[in-house]
Amino acid sequence: MSDWITCNRRSPAGVSWNSSTPSPPNAIAGRSAARTSGPEAGSNSSPTPTPSASQTRSSDPTDGDTRSRSTCERNPLVSPAPAARLASDIPRDSRAARRRGPMPADLRPVSSAASTMLRVPSSPVIEINGVAHVALRVRRFDECAAFYDRLMPFLGLQRVHRSGDLVYHVGGRTALGIRPADPAGPAHVETAPGLDHLCWRARSREDIDALYAFLLELGADIVRAPEEGPWAPGYYSLSFRDPEGIRLEVNHVPGRGVLAEDAAFDPAPGYPLEGRP
Numbered sequence: 001m002s003d004w005i006t007c008n009r010r011s012p013a014g015v016s017w018n019s020s021t022p023s024p025p026n027a028i029a030g031r032s033a034a035r036t037s038g039p040e041a042g043s044n045s046s047p048t049p050t051p052s053a054s055q056t057r058s059s060d061p062t063d064g065d066t067r068s069r070s071t072c073e074r075n076p077l078v079s080p081a082p083a084a085r086l087a088s089d090i091p092r093d094s095r096a097a098r099r100r101g102p103m104p105a106d107l108r109p110v111s112s113a114a115s116t117m118l119r120v121p122s123s124p125v126i127e128i129n130g131v132a133h134v135a136l137r138v139r140r141f142d143e144c145a146a147f148y149d150r151l152m153p154f155l156g157l158q159r160v161h162r163s164g165d166l167v168y169h170v171g172g173r174t175a176l177g178i179r180p181a182d183p184a185g186p187a188h189v190e191t192a193p194g195l196d197h198l199c200w201r202a203r204s205r206e207d208i209d210a211l212y213a214f215l216l217e218l219g220a221d222i223v224r225a226p227e228e229g230p231w232a233p234g235y236y237s238l239s240f241r242d243p244e245g246i247r248l249e250v251n252h253v254p255g256r257g258v259l260a261e262d263a264a265f266d267p268a269p270g271y272p273l274e275g276r277p
Contacts, residue, residue, distance in 0.1 A: 133168075133175035134198060136246060139187065141180040143243040147218075148178055154214055155200060155250075172200070188245050197239070197247035205236045205252050212238050223247060224275040230268040232257045239273075 138144040145167045149159060157171030167178040190196060202208050208226045215222060215238075223239040229251075237251035258265040 130173045133170075133177060135177035135179055136195070136198075136244070137179050137181035138242075138244040138246070139181045139183060139185070140243045141178065144178050147220075147243050148176065150218060151220075152176065154211065174200075190245075190247055195246065197249055199237075199249035199251055202250050202252045208236055208238055208250060208252055211250055215240055223273060227275050229275075230266045230271055232265060233260065233263050239275075 136144075145162070148167065148169060152159065152169040152171070155172065157169040157174075157176065159167065159169050161168040165180060169176045186192075188195075202211070205226075212222075212226050221241040223241060224237070226236065226238045229235040229237055232253050234254040235251060235257075236253075237249055239247060239249045241247050257263065
């Protein structure tokens, strides 16, 4: 019958090795040698294992640590298992990883050959609660301030601050800030680096239609009248520009939109900015 050597081996201070710790290979080798030699070879009695060199060393530590050891005992009822290493032989970073537990596969470091690949968590780490605010830089500060002073209350945002360098509106679980841009800087270009457009979400299609009537009264530059678009099931929206030329949009998407079962996002790259003719 296969057997098992249990012992309290050399251990770092503060680390206890109990009787369930597997025996080192040299102890098993010593036991096998004892079975095949000596007066008890071939008998049914269990021989006493021959201590290995590591087990017969002096108990006085010689490497500057406080490790200690004791004799080994034999347990013939348990099958042998792979030998365990001393804790002092395990790198510190490996011991720390063992305490933390396994790292999720999708967050493990990538190899150098794939270091440029993006690792995306399979489940959310946090869940944000909307967009807190957006701040726009405009060269036509006074015109834009007056435009947003009328538009924002219609959308449910109220002005909480106005000065020569900031106008700030809060509501609808978000906020919008307007700041003056450097007069020597370039004009806003939608296709240049930076903001493409800004879109707010309405609660119903009727809200989109009501906003369209208000924008006509306001004299806003309409880019796209209310219509259904291809981007998500039931996507209904309109689009317009502020005095700086920044494109704004308000949409309504029913239900869970593209997150609904069997739904999909359609980027519709060829769809005209102004909508269907």
